[in-house]
Amino acid sequence: MPQNIISATPSAARLTQSLRDIGYDFVGAVADLIDNSIAASSTEVSVEIEFAGTDSAVYVVDNGCGLTAVEATEALRFGTRRSYALGDLGRYGLGLKTASLSQGRCLTLVSRSSERRRVVRRTLDLDLIGRWDDWVIVENPRDRHSERAESMLGGDAGTVVIWQKLDRVLPASGADGGWAKRRFETLIVKTRQHLAMVFHRFLSGENLAPRVSISVNGEKLMPWDPYVRDEPATQQLDPLEFELSHHTGVSKVQLGRYILPGKRTFSSPDAFDDAAGPLNWNRQQGLYIYRENRLVQWGSWGGTRGIDEHTKLARASIDFDNDLDEIFNINVAKMRVAIPGQLKQMLERPISELCILADRTYRRQDHNDDPSEDRSESKGGSSSNAEVGLALKSAAIQSGHYETLKKIVEVMREQNPEMAAGLGFM
Structure with a gap:
């Protein structure tokens, strides 16, 4: 290092504490871990959310290629040195750490690689980092959670991520009480809904091979298709493609447009209720933005227009690859993007067309319970x-x-x- 250069290594205790507030909620943090499982070529991922009072834990188990000792240590480094190729779901080398530590103070990896059969264990503990104010990792930790994780792997390759000391999930007092237990039960339901939506293309195998199976507390997830394409009355407009310029060249963005059926033309009342989604009909309308086939944002029109009751049947997909990450300004949590100005201009007309047609469908099918009622203002007219x-x-x-x-x-x-x-x- 040159003499006029001063090393300014950040305080590990202060920085790790700050990175806990990067913007994750519980379900988003779990989804970020599943990104890593998919990147490791997993075909099966299991999430176990276990309530045990102050000893509660979350396990994310996959059957991917696993990690060697060197890779496990590198995986727990903040800002890992690994590079990301086109098609990777990762971005900044922070997701595993920031997602996990946003919910608890202790993160453990238990892994067996497909190349080396020995089980590797590594722990990142904020209490230990705070005590030493250094970027330290525990090698080969031994407790009931790591022992259970190893049994989950059996003799196969794969990785288990364990969250412990769940101070952001459990209440500060009464961690063993009924309220805390009910919160865990609610989180299980929300996690199922969120993952079924975010990874619906991976669950269904849409344009992907092989498909990925995800379960939460033993329940296998079924994909939640925002566009209910299995409904006969769903309308699909012609797909469109746009080109965006960026510093390395030009990349394409795909737009899909769908008009969902009105309530009376759904195949069943249950199907209509399910199509409402986690946010319900009005807030589920709009743009569904996918990065490498993974849903990263939904439930608005991305600044192109406002939410409207009359356009609640309109939903559109936008697909881009990770070479456009900077253009879309994707955040570390991979939960928010900003639609670039050049794309907004291109979207104005096709989105307006979609919303006009969705408005017409809504007024015909949902505004009036009796489709035969004459709403004309004069004898000669059949429409307003x-x-x-x-x-x-x-x-x-x-x-x-x-x-x-x-x-x-x-x-x-x-x-x-x-x-x-x-x-x-x-």
């Missing part, structure tokens, strides 16, 4: 003026003349604003 406006927009979209209709609407707004308002064009 607003319905006529929607029909014109829909016809313009389907015939490829939407831009022409927009110009006509601009003239109508100037020359006959009352008529434009009546048709819903204002």
Whole structure:
């Protein structure tokens, strides 16, 4: 090191404590660990959320390629030196540590690699780091949790991640009480819902091979498809593709557009309720953004428009690869992205088209329980003026003349604003 350079190694105790608040919730933290399992070529992942008072723990078990002693130590390094290739779900080399320590003060890896059959154990303990104020890792820890993890592996390759000292999950007082136990029961349900949505493509094997099986506390998850494509009445618009420029070249972004059926045209009331999703109908509308086939953000229109009751049947998918991470400004937790300005402009027209058609479907199927009721304002009409406006927009979209209709609407707004308002064009 040159003489005029001073080493400024950060305080391990202070920095690790700060990194606990990077933005994870419980279900998002579990999902980040499953990213690592998928990256390790796992086909089976099991999550066990175990309530035992202050000794409660979370186990994430996979049958991936496992880790050698050197790899296990490197995996617990903050800002690992490993590089990430196109197609990898990882990004910053922080996910395993920050996700785990956001929920508890102790993280243990128990792993057996496919190359070397010896079990490797490593622990990252914030209490120990705080005591020494150094970046230390415990080698070969022995307690009931690590022993149980080794039994979970059996004689096969794979990895178990254990969370202990769950100070962010358990209450500060009454960790052995009924409230704490009920919280764990709620977390099990929420984890199932979240993982079934975030990893639905991996669970179904959609465009992927092989498919991944995920279970939570013994219950195997079924994929939750935001677009209910198995419903006969679901409408799919033509997919679109856009090109985005970035510092290494040009990459493509895919847009899929779907209009879900109204309540009366779903195959069953239960199917309709299930399609509402964890956030319910209004908040589940919008853009579903996928990075390397993994869902990272959903439940809004990404700043392209606002949430509206009349467009709750509209859902759209956006797919990008990890070479666009900087353009999408993905965060460390891989739970938030920002749609780049150049893409927002390209999305304006196709999203408007989708929402117009979804609005029309909603008004026809959900606004009125009796589809045969005549809502005309005159004997000669079979629809309200607003319905006529929607029909014109829909016809313009389907015939490829939407831009022409927009110009006509601009003239109508100037020359006959009352008529434009009546048709819903204002």
